[in-house]
Structure formats: structure tokens, C-alpha cells
Amino acid sequence: MSRLAALGGTAAVPKDQRRAPWPLVEDEDRKAVLSALDGARLVSDTDGTNPVSELEQQWADHFGFAHCVAVSNGTAALSLALSALGVGPGDEVIVPALSFIATGLAPVHQMAVPVFADIDPVTYNLDPEDVERRITPRTRAIVPVHLHGAPADMDRIAEIARRHGLAVVEDAAQAPGATHRGRPVGSLGDAGAFSLQVSKNVPTCGEGGLLVTGDAELAAAMRRGRQFGEVMDPGRERDYVSHGLGWNHKMNALQAAFTSAQLARFDDYERRRQQNVAAFLARLAELPGIQVPTALPDTTHVWHILRFRFDPAAFGLDGVAPRALRTALRRLLRAEGVPMSQYQLLPLPDQTVFVDRLGFGAGHPWAVTGAPGTVRGEGYPVTRAVIEDSLTIQKRHLNPDSGPLLARYADAFEKVWAHRDMVATLAGAAS
Known part of the structure; x- marks a missing residue:
């Protein structure tokens, strides 16, 4: 021995x-980035085809999504999806107690309260029974995470959501290519959010994210949200008019070109x-x-x-x-x-930002709903x-x-x- x-x-x-090493940076990745750099369309708000719009179409075609919207990162993708679905002040959003911090912060970005549910001991994803126990009249959405690349129990989660009239935003940041009963994750709820951060299975050369949905109106709302609330129709001159609350959550051409080359492999x-x-x-x-x-x-x-x-x-x-x-x-x-x-290293509800209600000051968004803050060390046994x-x-x-x-x-x-x-x-x- x-x-x-x-x-x-x-x-x-x-x-x-x-x-x-990961990611693997090959010659085709370098060529794609240099080609984008030599092009005239370095951002996604240019009219006509550009590397960002090309990636959106390639991602949709490759995995089987109806609509794809490229954004600056996976956290922005979650926030934009919730915003486009109308989640806002006074709402509650159920998220898993085990995930990356972005899953819990995304509702707070919309002035909604994250409500944490426990996980399954084998897949580490949301426990549907605990999800149902935590639904209140204020619950507006569920964010199941396909943690580590394993699909959540979307059959049961979707059934619960239908019965209670809730939106479902899939956090598929770690799961491009994962499937549930033959369907790609991200297509099983109202919207799906992917991360292209450099450590992910399909990376970009830094940060990036993608939103997918089967709803054309929702896709349009997410596109407005990433671009200051503006409507950017092909062939239409930009008018710089915001039709609603928006952000600058765009992806640039170099990130998109790099991911397109990675996606091909x-x-x-x-x-x-x-x-x-x-x-x-x-x-x-x-x-x-x-x-x-x-x-x-x-x-x-x-x-x-x-x-x-x-x-x-x-x-x-x-x-x-x-x-x-x-x-x-x-x-x-x-x-x-x-x-x-x-x-x-600790459950999301134990994070200081949630325990001490360090949101937008004066205890918001928790003060809007009257919901109690989380208590460090309590609950979520699994x-x-x-x-x-x-x-x-x-x-x-x-x-x-x-x-x-x-x-x-x-x-x-x-x-x-x-x-x-x-x-x-x-x-x-x-x-």
C-alpha cells in the first residue's frame, strides 16, 4: 500500500x-475576435446583422429556442427576465437556498423579496414540496436553478406554477446543453437565463449572458430592457426614446464572436x-x-x-x-x-445582504412587503x-x-x- x-x-x-486549462482558446477563437474587431459593428445596437445578433441566432438554432437575447452577464439576464415578466415591489420570488448569490439578488434588483426554499438531497435543486409550502398571496415567480448542470424537477415545478398562476424563470447559468425529457433547459418555463462567464461550459472571453424564451412579446420586452427601454427594430432609425424602465445590459461584438467560435465546438x-x-x-x-x-x-x-x-x-x-x-x-x-x-460556504439566506436587509436602504425591498428578514443559521436542513x-x-x-x-x-x-x-x-x- x-x-x-x-x-x-x-x-x-x-x-x-x-x-x-479551461476554457481552451484555439486559433478559431482568436480569428473570430480579430474579425469582429476589424468590423464596423462592435455593439448590439447597430442596425443589421452583427456578431451579437449572429450569436443569438446560432444559440437559438443550436439548442432549439424560439428567441434569444444576448446581454452583458447571467445576473443581468435573470434581472431582465423578472422585469419583463412584471415582477416588482411588493412581490415575492421563490429561489433555492443553495445557489450562486446572483439567484438571490436578481429579485432584489426588482425591489422584490427573495423567498428561499430548501433543496433536493441528490440533485441539489429546488425541492418542489418546499416550494409549495412557501407560496403566499404575494408570490409572483419561481426561479429554479439547474445547479451544477443537473436539470431541476421541472415537471413538478411547472405544475405548481400553473396551479398558482406563477411565472417561471429558469436559472440555467451552469447548464447549457442539459435536457429534461428531451427538451433543453431554458425552454421549460417562461424564460431561461444562461451565463457565458469564462468558467462556464460554453464561455466567452470574460463576461456575458443570454436570455431565451418561446414568447415573442416577452423577448421584445427583454430587448427593450437591455437597451434603456428603447425599441430597436431592424431598418428603423434609432430615436433614443425610452418606452419603459431599461438598463445598459448589452453584450459587445468581441464577446459574441468568441462565444460563437466556442459554440461551434x-x-x-x-x-x-x-x-x-x-x-x-x-x-x-x-x-x-x-x-x-x-x-x-x-x-x-x-x-x-x-x-x-x-x-x-x-x-x-x-x-x-x-x-x-x-x-x-x-x-x-x-x-x-x-x-x-x-x-x-453558506446557504443564501445566511448571506449578510439578506440577513441585514442590505438592499436599497431602510430595509427595502423587505419593508415593502412587511416580510421578515432571514435568520442566520435557521431552517433549510438539506x-x-x-x-x-x-x-x-x-x-x-x-x-x-x-x-x-x-x-x-x-x-x-x-x-x-x-x-x-x-x-x-x-x-x-x-x-
Whole structure:
């Protein structure tokens, strides 16, 4: 049995084999950006075809959306969708307790109150039963997140929304290409929001976002919202008249051109990623005490982030706290060359901005509804358990050539599991 790297042994993943850059910047990406830079249409508010409008059409065609609106980032996409759907002061929007902060902030940007619901312990997405428990007469919308690339239970969420007359905005920031019963995520609600931030499965060269919808009027409202409330019709001279509240949430041509080049390679990258991740997870699933990521039946998971939960009892460590086991495994696996990390250190309702109502001053928007602020440390038991007992792998596995690296990661997991006595010692010391 080889010695653990944390105790002076040789790491399972050699240092010179740990690189797996993401995104991959190829010659076609550079050519696309230079071509856009040499063009005359560097922003989306120019008349006629430009790189931004081309990306919108390519994204719609590639994934099967009726309408696509490019914006400055994924957070702006969520806010614009809620605005276009009429969400505003006095409204409540149900969001998951586990997500990136943007999901919770988007309602606040509209002077609406985010109402947090707990998550499913396997997919880490909204628990439909808890969603229904949190609906009030003020509820206006639900924002399910397809977290880590796994589709949420959209059948049940959509049914709840229909029954209560609620809008649904899908936060698909981490899930381009994911499907639910053969349909692409983003097309299952009233609108879908994607992020093109440089770490995403389909990236741009910095920040960017996309909105999709099957409703032409909603798409038009979102286009007005990104452009100061102006109506920008093809062939019509710009009149600089705002027909409603709007922002400057436009995407530029260089970002769009880069993403278009990346999108052209997405299917090949995704096919290889699926093979690499499936082989990796199959090996880890054989180890006791670890829950590997999975997806609902009839869905496609696109593995933006890989989250692993650890069960002390199943590991053979009765009486050891989950946090203690997680801490020990993180130390040992990182020493072996596996970049285990946490994703979200606390539930969204524990974030200071929500606990202390740091919105628009004087407690707004909470003061508008009379809703109580969140209380740090209370509620959301599944979210808290997942944060306590899990670790993630991020970005490295997105590289389509990461198969050999993931095999090394699996070697490292198996090596650590072969030293369960040392894991027990470290976990016991951390309890």
C-alpha cells in the first residue's frame, strides 16, 4: 500500500500532470475576435446583422429556442427576465437556498423579496414540496436553478406554477446543453437565463449572458430592457426614446464572436466530457461512504461542477461529524493532487445582504412587503447538510482531454480510501 502524500508519500497525481486549462482558446477563437474587431459593428445596437445578433441566432438554432437575447452577464439576464415578466415591489420570488448569490439578488434588483426554499438531497435543486409550502398571496415567480448542470424537477415545478398562476424563470447559468425529457433547459418555463462567464461550459472571453424564451412579446420586452427601454427594430432609425424602465445590459461584438467560435465546438467537447466524467464517477461509486453526482431520470446532466457528499457511517466512522470527515478528506485528497474545494460556504439566506436587509436602504425591498428578514443559521436542513458534508471538483473536468487526469483523480480517491485508518484519525481529531 503506497504511502499517503500528506505523510510524505508520492502524490497520485504528479505535479506535471495536473494542468487542465479551461476554457481552451484555439486559433478559431482568436480569428473570430480579430474579425469582429476589424468590423464596423462592435455593439448590439447597430442596425443589421452583427456578431451579437449572429450569436443569438446560432444559440437559438443550436439548442432549439424560439428567441434569444444576448446581454452583458447571467445576473443581468435573470434581472431582465423578472422585469419583463412584471415582477416588482411588493412581490415575492421563490429561489433555492443553495445557489450562486446572483439567484438571490436578481429579485432584489426588482425591489422584490427573495423567498428561499430548501433543496433536493441528490440533485441539489429546488425541492418542489418546499416550494409549495412557501407560496403566499404575494408570490409572483419561481426561479429554479439547474445547479451544477443537473436539470431541476421541472415537471413538478411547472405544475405548481400553473396551479398558482406563477411565472417561471429558469436559472440555467451552469447548464447549457442539459435536457429534461428531451427538451433543453431554458425552454421549460417562461424564460431561461444562461451565463457565458469564462468558467462556464460554453464561455466567452470574460463576461456575458443570454436570455431565451418561446414568447415573442416577452423577448421584445427583454430587448427593450437591455437597451434603456428603447425599441430597436431592424431598418428603423434609432430615436433614443425610452418606452419603459431599461438598463445598459448589452453584450459587445468581441464577446459574441468568441462565444460563437466556442459554440461551434460544443457538441464535440460535450461528447468527450460525458465519456470522461461517466468513467470517473463509475470508479468513485464503488467506494463506500461517497455519494457521486447524479441526475433525475430522463434528463441530461452536463456536469458543470462535480459535487460529492460523504457519509461517515457508510464510510465506517460512526459518531464522526460530517464536517470532520469532509475536512480530513479534503486535506488528504488535495495532497494527492485532487483540487477538492467547497462551492458556496453558506446557504443564501445566511448571506449578510439578506440577513441585514442590505438592499436599497431602510430595509427595502423587505419593508415593502412587511416580510421578515432571514435568520442566520435557521431552517433549510438539506441545504445545510449538503454544505456540511460535501466537496466539489470544478473546471478541470470541463477540458475535453481531461480523461487521463480524471483517471488519476480516481486513483487518488482509491488510495485515500485504502488508508481509512488515517482518515479516521484525522476526522476524529477534527470532531
